[in-house]
Amino acid sequence: MSLMGLDIGTSGSKCTLFNEAGNAIAFAYQDYPIIHSHSGYAELNPNEVWQAVQKVIYQVTRDYQGAPIQALSISSFGESAVPVGVNGEVLGNSILYTDSRGQLEAKRLQVNLGGEQIMALTGIPVHPMYTINKIMWIKEHQPEIYLKTWKFMLFGDFIAYQLTGIAMIDYSLASRTMAMNITQKAWEPAIMEAAGIDSHLFSELVPSGHIIGTVSKKIAATIGLSPKTLVVAGGHDQACAALGAGVLQAGQAIDGIGTVECIVPTFKQPVLNKSMLQHNFNCAPHTLPNHYLTYAFNFTGGSLLKWYVECYGQIEAAEARRRGISVYDIFNELAGTDPTELLVIPHFAGSGTPFMNPAAKGMIYGLSFETTPAHIYRGLLEGITYEMLYNLECLELAGIKVDTLKAVGGGAKSELWMQMKADIMGRKVETLAISEAGTMGTAILAGIASGVYPSYETAVEQLVKVKRTYYPNPKITEIYQANYARYKKLSSLVREGL
Known part of the structure; x- marks a missing residue:
């Protein structure tokens, strides 16, 4: 059936x-x-x-x-x-x-x-x-x-x-x-x-x-x-x-990386404390019985990369057409493996959680004559990821800890970005062998209700497969921790009206 x-x-x-x-x-x-x-x-x-x-x-x-x-x-x-x-x-x-x-x-x-x-x-x-x-x-x-x-x-x-x-x-x-x-x-x-x-x-x-x-x-x-x-x-x-x-247990979260990036962790009891309210996190029922979710999101995920590539990536786009590949593949090749010194505040469409400020503005800090288009591209990826790391820290203040990110969406196809996420966030990142997590979730609900699967755990074990796992590189993580401290300081100054 x-x-x-x-x-x-x-x-x-x-x-x-x-x-x-x-x-x-x-x-x-x-x-x-x-x-x-x-x-x-x-x-x-x-x-x-x-x-x-x-x-x-x-x-x-x-x-x-x-x-x-x-x-x-x-x-x-x-x-x-x-x-x-x-x-x-x-x-x-x-x-x-x-x-x-x-x-x-x-x-x-x-x-x-x-x-x-x-x-x-x-x-x-x-x-x-x-x-x-x-x-x-x-x-x-x-x-x-x-x-x-x-x-x-x-x-x-x-x-x-x-x-x-x-x-x-x-x-x-x-x-x-x-x-x-x-x-x-x-x-x-x-x-x-x-x-x-x-x-x-x-x-x-x-x-x-x-x-x-x-x-x-x-x-x-x-x-x-x-x-x-x-x-x-x-x-x-x-x-x-x-x-x-397959987000069924506390400590797990889906990281949906599309136009907007949204991290969704699960937990067993409603979390309704002042820290959740202070950081604009909701608490909602999961589709999994007796579990709850919250949404931490940034309005500029893939949309920020799209903006940059369309406005400033004409040379790379021409090369991509010549080779018959995506322009993002070209930038991923050029971006290298070393962290940049750039700090990108990714609020190009206002800010999502934890600030929820529609008037917030973006910033690229640290430009010099040595900065290349590939440096900026990598810096954009880093800035988006710093912002989501800050969300994870705010969630932890509310009592919600995330150990494993299950990445889906267009951004999950980038090996560069996934390794960067693991390095910056200091967490395990898994990509999945599914293209549409949302409709897979509805198929699981339909399958359990109609008796195709005996339980949520069985359905997930049978249907949701890990494609690749990325682990933090301790040496790179140490560099990113220092850069992230600078990012938080700059972000605070920008919010105060620098």
Whole structure:
């Protein structure tokens, strides 16, 4: 039998079909536009997203002649809600987490309840991006939509509803609303009362791996699935990726290195202390039962390298075209093995955790006439990694220790960067023999719910394989420790307004 994983992103949706051994046997992707109707606005048309999902499922099933597709599960980005009417109709666009609306509403909740109480209840540091603030804005500014809304669904439960007609949302995705009690796994009355929102406007809460239902006959006929195919509650994209990378134990973390870099460790009890709040770390349910996660991230991961290569790497790009390889491979060859003296503050798109400052600016310090393009490229890699090391140190202050990083995403393909990570962070770094950790996580959830795998541990042992392990070089680590101390000092000066 086969298992299907759906990944709903802000710019496109993916569908991957796996066999029981965890091998991807079919894949499809369909993008859709982000709508910017006014300055500061960022929206998605939910109907376009649903059409894209139907298309990728059909593309995967159209030519598939293998074993029956037993179950599917859904990974999705968080925060953005779809207003759905009583007959299942979409009432308006979904406000994305990057949209500027919700700032006044977040301040109102902060004043009424206090940041510490909101963190203790929801595991979320107050921020305008979360769902509850956007719904408060809709209630005040778009009452014609709010009054007709039966449910505000995030995209994970919205797609599951379209497939089954049943409105259920998993704990990990629901935590992105800033309205779910993190310990009780229930919609939080204090938040709802302060926001003036009825909890019945959200879907029913269920754990990841819960069988929501089967694909409706009407939909099954149009997308090539059987009406017997199970639809299983998935999770927030980062939580699904952590499961897909085999992050099952304390001390482990997935390091997703794409446009943004995000480190996601797991732990067994909710961590809701002042250090978590001070450093803007959330606490969310894992897709793994009785485990929790937090997200440490930097907005400029691969995007910083892309910027540099596109703006200043024309010679290297020409050489890459001549040799038929990636321009990043050229820079990796030229970057050498010795640490640079450059210090790069990678806040070229504001700063992520632990500062969460959208006005933060980047810096390249230490340039001289001897500096080459390859030096700068390596310096960018070092700066991104210093920033993530600082995040790991802040996590440790909160009581969350990370010993092993499981690297996935485009950046994990760089042997140069992976060894550098091990050297700078003084930790073991593993790359994995999977391309899509998120859809692998949904396949594990679907497989356990349908009885393909007896346990999470068995599924991970069978499906998640380490490709290569990188260990710190003590001599190089010593050099980087000195450079990192300089980095922290410079970063502090920049934050103070140097």
